[in-house]
Amino acid sequence: MALTSPSVGTLELSTPRLLLRPPRRDDFDDWAAFAGDAEATRFLGGPQPRAVAWRAFGLMAGAWALYGFGMFSVIERSTGRWVGRVGPWRPDGWPGNEVGWGVRRDAQGQGYAFEAATAAIDWALATLHWNEFIHCIDAANRPSVALAERLGSRWQRRALMPAPIGIEVEVYGQTAAEWRAGAAQRGGLPR
Secondary structure (H helix, E strand, C coil): CEECCCCHHHCCEECCCEEEECCCHHHHHHHHHHHCCCCCCCCCCCCCCHHHHHHHHHHHHHHHHHHCCCCEEEEECCCCCEEEEEEEECCCCCCCCEEEEEECHHHCCCCHHHHHHHHHHHHHHHHHCCCEEEEEECCCCHHHHHHHHHCCCEEEEEEECCCCCCCEEEEEEEEHHHHHHCHHHHCCCCC
């Protein structure tokens, strides 16, 4: 992962196959298509109509503007295609500092979520100085549980998400020290 600029407006993280950056206006059509896909969002609250997806998209852009972090748009470097959103997230009342993910259905199973989450975690620990991070996962979402475990996170507890979400989730996570110690198993050193 390479940080090419400290400014949110030009922030980009590079991985071998992906570019991570704050959402831009031209990402919205792909964001809305992802948000409207019942299968891709089955464990993320379900499909949203375009107007609701627009509000969520604006919420994420607002988090970047106000707090300096939020989910990154994940762009496939070889094609320029938007493939998902991954990154640090901590709304008011959240059970902890989360690094979460959501990848379009046609990009799932290619390791993009792992690659992007690894870069996002490295960035969050280095830039936001988090001492620990979590992943909030629906218990039935076996692929996300497997990804959390592949990242080195372990089950910690159940948590009730704040209103209006109000569902119980499984919380996986680890400390910054555990993340750094696991770098060799992930195939590289944290940056």
